[in-house]
Amino acid sequence: ENPYVMRRPNFQALSGNERFEGFCVDMLRELAELLRFRYRLRxxxxxxxxxxxxxxxxxxxxxxxxxx
Structure with a gap:
């Protein structure tokens, strides 16, 4: 699995945090759900x-x- 944060191959067709993928994105998504906070990647x-x-x-x- 790719590390860190990368733009998805089709990022132009996506918006918000969905434009990004990678280990850190997955981890951040799980932490946000568990700890109940919101974030914006850019x-x-x-x-x-x-x-x-x-x-x-x-x-x-x-x-x-x-x-x-």
Whole structure:
């Protein structure tokens, strides 16, 4: 099974969280059902996972979480 989060091959025809698949998506779906929370998956604007910048800020998904 593919790890992490990937867009489904037919993602253009889908909407919301259904556009994504992978181990982390399956795990998140189960956790949300068990713990009763809602979530929305989306791509980060810069398309990066996250790396530190020389000025101390972060890029990507990590940066979005830190700056939230």
């Amino acid at each position: 791509l980060v604007e810069d398309g990066l996972y996250g790396a530190p910048e020389p000025n101390g800020s972060w890029t990507g998904m990590v940066g979005e979480l830190i700056n939230r």
